[in-house]
Amino acid sequence: MLGQMMQQPLLISSLLQHAERHHGRQEIVSRRTEGDIHRYTFADMASRSRRLAKALRELGVEAGERVGTLAWNGYRHLELYFAASGSGAVLHTLNPRLHPDQLAWIVEHAQDQVLCFDLTFLPQIEALAGRLASVRHLVVMTDRAHMPASGLSLVCYEDLVGAQDDHYSWPAFDENLASSLCYTSGTTGNPKGVLYSHRSTVLHAYGGALPDSMNLSASDCVLPVVPMFHVNAWGLPYSACMVGAKIVFPGPALDGKSLYDLFEAEQVTMSAGVPTVWQGLLDHVIAGGLRFSAMKRTVIGGSACPLAMLRAFEEDYGIHVIHGWGMTETSPFGSAAVLTGAQRCLPPEQRYAIQAKQGRCVFGIDLKVVDDSGAELPRDGASAGHLLVRGPWVLAQYYRQDGDSPLVDGWFPTGDIATIDADGFMQITDRTKDVIKSGGEWISSIELENIAMGHPEVSMAACIGVAHAKWDERPLLVVVRKPDSAMNREQLLDYFCGKIAKWWTPDDVVFVDEIPLGATGKMLKGPLRERYQRHFLHAHQGNTH
Ligand code: AMP
Numbered sequence: 001m002l003g004q005m006m007q008q009p010l011l012i013s014s015l016l017q018h019a020e021r022h023h024g025r026q027e028i029v030s031r032r033t034e035g036d037i038h039r040y041t042f043a044d045m046a047s048r049s050r051r052l053a054k055a056l057r058e059l060g061v062e063a064g065e066r067v068g069t070l071a072w073n074g075y076r077h078l079e080l081y082f083a084a085s086g087s088g089a090v091l092h093t094l095n096p097r098l099h100p101d102q103l104a105w106i107v108e109h110a111q112d113q114v115l116c117f118d119l120t121f122l123p124q125i126e127a128l129a130g131r132l133a134s135v136r137h138l139v140v141m142t143d144r145a146h147m148p149a150s151g152l153s154l155v156c157y158e159d160l161v162g163a164q165d166d167h168y169s170w171p172a173f174d175e176n177l178a179s180s181l182c183y184t185s186g187t188t189g190n191p192k193g194v195l196y197s198h199r200s201t202v203l204h205a206y207g208g209a210l211p212d213s214m215n216l217s218a219s220d221c222v223l224p225v226v227p228m229f230h231v232n233a234w235g236l237p238y239s240a241c242m243v244g245a246k247i248v249f250p251g252p253a254l255d256g257k258s259l260y261d262l263f264e265a266e267q268v269t270m271s272a273g274v275p276t277v278w279q280g281l282l283d284h285v286i287a288g289g290l291r292f293s294a295m296k297r298t299v300i301g302g303s304a305c306p307l308a309m310l311r312a313f314e315e316d317y318g319i320h321v322i323h324g325w326g327m328t329e330t331s332p333f334g335s336a337a338v339l340t341g342a343q344r345c346l347p348p349e350q351r352y353a354i355q356a357k358q359g360r361c362v363f364g365i366d367l368k369v370v371d372d373s374g375a376e377l378p379r380d381g382a383s384a385g386h387l388l389v390r391g392p393w394v395l396a397q398y399y400r401q402d403g404d405s406p407l408v409d410g411w412f413p414t415g416d417i418a419t420i421d422a423d424g425f426m427q428i429t430d431r432t433k434d435v436i437k438s439g440g441e442w443i444s445s446i447e448l449e450n451i452a453m454g455h456p457e458v459s460m461a462a463c464i465g466v467a468h469a470k471w472d473e474r475p476l477l478v479v480v481r482k483p484d485s486a487m488n489r490e491q492l493l494d495y496f497c498g499k500i501a502k503w504w505t506p507d508d509v510v511f512v513d514e515i516p517l518g519a520t521g522k523m524l525k526g527p528l529r530e531r532y533q534r535h536f537l538h539a540h541q542g543n544t545h
Helices: 010-022 041-057 075-087 100-111 119-131 156-161 197-211 236-243 256-266 275-288 307-317 348-355 445-454 488-493 526-533
Strands: 027-031 038-040 064-071 090-093 113-115 138-139 155-157 179-185 193-197 221-224 246-249 269-274 297-300 320-326 333-336 366-370 385-389 412-420 427-429 436-440 442-445 458-468 472-481 508-511
Touching: 010 041, 010 075, 010 197, 010 236, 027 041, 027 075, 027 221, 027 256, 038 041, 041 075, 041 156, 064 075, 064 100, 064 119, 075 090, 075 119, 075 236, 075 246, 075 333, 100 113, 100 119, 100 179, 100 193, 113 119, 119 138, 138 156, 179 197, 193 197, 193 256, 197 236, 197 333, 221 256, 246 256, 269 320, 269 488, 275 307, 275 320, 275 458, 297 307, 307 320, 320 472, 366 412, 427 445, 436 458, 445 458, 445 472, 458 526, 488 508
Parallel strands: 027 246, 064 090, 064 113, 090 179, 113 138, 138 155, 221 246, 221 269, 269 297, 297 320, 436 472, 472 508
Antiparallel strands: 027 038, 179 193, 320 333, 366 385, 385 412, 412 427, 436 442, 458 472
16 A cells, blocks of 8 residues: 655755745855855745756756766855756766866766856866866856956856746656766775765655754754865755755965854855864864854764864864764764763763764764674774775765666675774774784774874874884874874873883874875875875884784
8 A cells, every 4th residue: 555645756946946045044154265254045945046047058058967066165066056056957067176187087987068167276277178068058156247358158157047037937857867976085096986866865855854863953054164075065955954044155365364254244144174174273272272152063074073073162162073084985974973872971081082083963864884704894993904884875876887786795894993882872983095004903093193293283194004024004193293292202202101002003104294185084094104204115114912
């Protein structure tokens, strides 16, 4: 017997329609690449998205074709999110921090028909121009007054929108059709495309807004620092429309001062980003003795949130940290370390230790850890193994790699090593490729980095496994000191005493001016491993097991 309820496909356009009908007066504020602040409402955004949808159709974009974007977080980018996907085309967000060769490769692989970009990226587009064979139109996301001089044939975004009226009905179609495309950062080999559907995106927006996820509501003012060019800004543009939260877009200015000023001016209550961005913000507020007047919580993820950062936000600024985990292949939201009622009553040290884990999965996501043979490991918080994930917003197949399933028995292997405890809290100990294997045993690079980051004179720390004649590999700590710090190797290594098993202590420390970051703000350990590969080769002593 079938249920007798309405059949309404879960479409991205329905999020926009909801926001317009029920939260039409809610604000969207953007710091623009033109340098000023732009302000309008959800109703304005919905109207302009309809105009843009018509304009895209006039440019010849057909259902299923890809519309590329190379843009910061801003209202025009948001309009493209809805106009492209809502009209049945596929939004393809490109990461401007990628190498030009990778960008050219991705545009070609995705067969983008139109490429829309912020003014900032004109030099990159000009450098790539001869290699964008599929692209029929280059659209500059600005108005006529700011159109740049260029040898290329460029279309002005505001001319496109201005030429249309907003009489447009969003088409209805199968919720399983593709809505957006994002390529993994691809530190090795070619990037891989993850093709989201309308259904997966809407379900993910629900999951991400839940109280034990990002806990979003209409009373929030959300500032996504996490870029809209990387995994749809963790779904925040969609979740914010779903709940009617005010949105503040920071544009290109992601330094501590610019972010802090915007947080205060717009009374931001909630934000989300990677640890490296939050470090910049913390440095700024600490140096200036500043306070936050409205911030309540921040989601930190993308790489492990150091315990010291968590504690600084919670204790010094009263800002609640939600440590989240996810990946491009999981849309990205997978889990969040939100405490249970009983855990809230624990002493601070114990609470922080739980919050520093990557957390419990939200409904829709299922997690397990397995050993090398694929057998599931106990949920005891100690047995570390390969982390597998499944759910309706988890990738089943990479774009244009049909017939080559990445799944193992219906689960997606994340490439992360993790434990899961009896309360369901997952903790990542490493990426498979970052694990340090010393004398046949694993050492968690994340844990060592976490401890190093707790030292008041450490600004950033990466721990890598380096070849060692006796132990196969030993940990080497690569550290950026805080300005003015003269801390030496011994002082830093002393700091590890009593915090871990002695044989986990790094064998050496090298101090550097900076640690390379990848296109999504994560530390790049590959170049460090290459640079220091011979560091221990003649050292036979090292720590004993
Ligand atoms: P990406 O697809 O580029 O977003 O990278 C996903 C990977 O980032 C995951 O597989 C993890 O290795 C890492 N990652 C994401 N969030 C966290 C976190 N909170 N702690 C540790 N690693 C994380």
